[in-house]
Amino acid sequence: MSGVELFLGGAVALAVVSVIVKARAGVKSARAAAEIARVGTSPVSLVGRVVVTALVIVGVQWLVISHSGNALLWWVVLGFPALITAYALMKALTVMQSSTSQRRGGGW
Structure with a gap:
């Protein structure tokens, strides 16, 4: 494998990890917002x-x-x-x- 292929593979892996982390953070913040709305009434x-x-x-x-x-x-x-x-x-x-x-x- 060349250096460019390794770099692109690493960039893709980093992008996939970034999407997973953001999705988990979104789910957690949605749960927190739902809990605040439930308690706020x-x-x-x-x-x-x-x-x-x-x-x-x-x-x-x-x-x-x-x-x-x-x-x-x-x-x-x-x-x-x-x-x-x-x-x-x-x-x-x-x-x-x-x-x-x-x-x-x-x-x-």
């Missing part, structure tokens, strides 16, 4: 979001009801949030199992 944060959303919905409903006599508009303004709430409640109440197990040891 504390009950206080969720309660705050629920309260703000409820205030926005009630405000819009109050504006429409107090300034409009249109019955169809009343049905839309009162019915749409009720449908969204029913969907969210059913989705929250039908969770059967939480998968919080984590693997120990090495691996990707």
